[in-house]
Amino acid sequence: MIPIPSEENWLREVTEFRRRLHAKPCLSGHEAETVAMISEFLKPWTPFQTTTLVNGTGLACCYRGNRPGKRLLLRADTDALPIQETNSFNHRSETENVSHKCGHDGHTAILAGLAPFLSHGQFAGEVVLLFQPAEEVGKGAAAILADEAFENLKPDLVAGLHNLPGFPRGAVCLRNGVFAAASEGITINLTGLTAHAAYPETGHSPVLAVAQLLTGIEGLKNLTDSPDDFHLVTVIHAQIGKPAFGTAPGDAQISATLRTYDNLAIDALKTRVKNLAFDVSQRHGLQCSVNFTEPFRATESHPDMVKKAALAATRANLEVVHLPSPFRWSEDFGQFTERWPGVFVGLGAGTNHAALHNPDYDFPDELLIHGMNFWKEFIGETLDQPTK
Numbered sequence: 001m002i003p004i005p006s007e008e009n010w011l012r013e014v015t016e017f018r019r020r021l022h023a024k025p026c027l028s029g030h031e032a033e034t035v036a037m038i039s040e041f042l043k044p045w046t047p048f049q050t051t052t053l054v055n056g057t058g059l060a061c062c063y064r065g066n067r068p069g070k071r072l073l074l075r076a077d078t079d080a081l082p083i084q085e086t087n088s089f090n091h092r093s094e095t096e097n098v099s100h101k102c103g104h105d106g107h108t109a110i111l112a113g114l115a116p117f118l119s120h121g122q123f124a125g126e127v128v129l130l131f132q133p134a135e136e137v138g139k140g141a142a143a144i145l146a147d148e149a150f151e152n153l154k155p156d157l158v159a160g161l162h163n164l165p166g167f168p169r170g171a172v173c174l175r176n177g178v179f180a181a182a183s184e185g186i187t188i189n190l191t192g193l194t195a196h197a198a199y200p201e202t203g204h205s206p207v208l209a210v211a212q213l214l215t216g217i218e219g220l221k222n223l224t225d226s227p228d229d230f231h232l233v234t235v236i237h238a239q240i241g242k243p244a245f246g247t248a249p250g251d252a253q254i255s256a257t258l259r260t261y262d263n264l265a266i267d268a269l270k271t272r273v274k275n276l277a278f279d280v281s282q283r284h285g286l287q288c289s290v291n292f293t294e295p296f297r298a299t300e301s302h303p304d305m306v307k308k309a310a311l312a313a314t315r316a317n318l319e320v321v322h323l324p325s326p327f328r329w330s331e332d333f334g335q336f337t338e339r340w341p342g343v344f345v346g347l348g349a350g351t352n353h354a355a356l357h358n359p360d361y362d363f364p365d366e367l368l369i370h371g372m373n374f375w376k377e378f379i380g381e382t383l384d385q386p387t388k
């Protein structure tokens with residue numbers, strides 16, 4: 001067995017790996033090259049079992065401890081975004097209009113960085129390192145869960161981590177219950193009849209229906225931060241006919257994003273918006289169809305797992321921040337926490353760090369050691385075995 005490298009040497013390797021990932025970003029659903037880079041990096045630290053998932057865009061590495069116990073799944077997301085990088089440092093993205101602007105390169109490097117420690121098996125049970133594709137489009141977690149090969153990897157407990165600009169660097173941010181909102185996109189299509197703009201009464205314009213629908217949809221908002229009542233509907237796009245001045249429009253489309261802090265509440269909100277669309281279109285004699293897209297379940301942390309994460313953070317000498325309210329954004333880790341007891345961990349990226357998805361964002365390398373130390377302690381806390 002290869003001895004565990006010194007912290008200094010290993011951190012240098014993990015940092016270089018993070019920068020290599022940053023230079024070679026892959027868009028959601030196209031992470032095969034990232035998977036190949038992870039496999040190469042993990043080669044010396046052979047897992048007990050390696051499974052490729054979702055057509056080679058996902059990877060699970062299972063490490064077995066030196067005595068029986070539970071199976072803990074740790075997940076890192078691996079995909080990049082269709083954003084042009086504006087940074088000029090050496091490890092800047094080599095791909096035009098694609099870059100790691102959410103820090104998934106850092107999450108991946110942190111998880112892969114646990115391999116030497118895990119390969120020595122000084123813990124009970126099993127740890128599955130899951131490198132998940134397509135988080136940004138809300139499809140990856142569902143695709144992993146639907147993959148037959150995942151049947152043999154079903155965990156007892158799950159945990160995920162995301163860096164959080166705006167919070168002190170290295171702070172471990174936790175919340176009992178909902179951590180990040182459930183959300184889903186809706187597109188409403190209205191169809192009437194186009195006509196000459198001089199004789200609009202001979203056609204069937206959706207203009208008034210659109211006006212009513214937009215007002216109605218806006219009226220469904222409830223921006224309290226109380227998890228039970230929070231409802232957000234954000235109209236993100238609307239279109240009526242075409243900019244052709246001789247034509248009265250015969251069709252329209254409205255898209256909106258729905259958000260709640262509760263999985264039952266998002267289902268209810270979807271029904272309300274859909275019913276509103278059908279009611280209004282019927283009143284205006286228009287045909288109506290509705291499509292939903294990019295569903296995210298609420299990401300929820302189990303209080304027992306939050307307690308363990310807080311203890312692990314303290315052992316790793318990291319500040320613990322208990323978040324007063326959930327985040328309004330979504331995370332597809334909710335697919336996992338809906339099925340198994342889990343925790344989602346925010347790792348502060350710095351109060352003045354560039355925001356996620358900004359073109360100048362880069363994952364702070366300083367977080368790599370904090371993330372690795374946190375996970376090591378967390379594995380010890382969760383699988384009931386001291387890590388030192």
Ligand SMILES: [Zn+2]
Binds near residue numbers: 101102136356
């Ligand atoms: Zn993102």
Ligand SMILES: [Zn+2]
Binds near residue numbers: 077102135
């Ligand atoms: Zn992200």
